[in-house]
Amino acid sequence: MKSAFDVKSSRLETLAICLHTADLTELEETLRQRTEQYRDLEIMPFVLDVEDFAQPDDLDIPAVVSLCARYGIQILGLRHSSETWAEAASRCHLVFSSGDKPAEAAALPKPVQEPQPVSATVISNPTVLISTPVRTGQQVYAENGDLIVTGIVSQGAELIADGNIHIYAPMRGRALAGAKGDTNARIFIHSMQAELVSVAGIYRNFEDDLPGHLHKKPVQVSLQDNRLVISAIGDE
Structure with a gap:
């Protein structure tokens, strides 16, 4: 038995x-x-x-x-x-x-809205490369480093990094950079369709479509004067 x-x-x-x-x-x-x-x-x-x-x-x-x-x-x-x-x-x-003290506390924005199983991958390397799709309900956390994703990120998936996040594919989930408070962290997205983006705990949801010059376009997300700024790649 x-x-x-x-x-x-x-x-x-x-x-x-x-x-x-x-x-x-x-x-x-x-x-x-x-x-x-x-x-x-x-x-x-x-x-x-x-x-x-x-x-x-x-x-x-x-x-x-x-x-x-x-x-x-x-x-x-x-x-x-x-x-x-x-x-x-x-x-x-x-x-x-009695382990070592972390540099500072981290804040993570919203989880998947509908109840569903969530699998989390936590990786502690300077730079983490994910070449496979990140599916709904999956979470990837790059601890103390940057995260690079070359596969599609589905709606309901979550990317978290203490450093920068680079997404070279359609981004339909959530991206949270500077998770331990790094206000200089940035998010780079090849095709902007995200549910949520966040830098150092300051985040923005996207309930409506982005403006045409940003929707499904390459964008970067950064903090300026404690305000989240989303701009097309190449803009000043």
């Missing part, structure tokens, strides 16, 4: 909230200000990075976790270089990690 389940090794990639204050009022104010920007993080598991704090008593961990949850950010783990935080994590029913 086949067992009801098997236990196998797996790697779960998470994002990190790097906490810099124990002031719950200040934290809530920041969350409130960025509710729209961070609304799409609800599907992502998060680790609370508390490296800025010396002792667990310096921080009301349950209150922080609860506050984040109210704004759709689900904290599953606690990270600190000192093992003294392991017991605090256990009391709060959180996974503890």
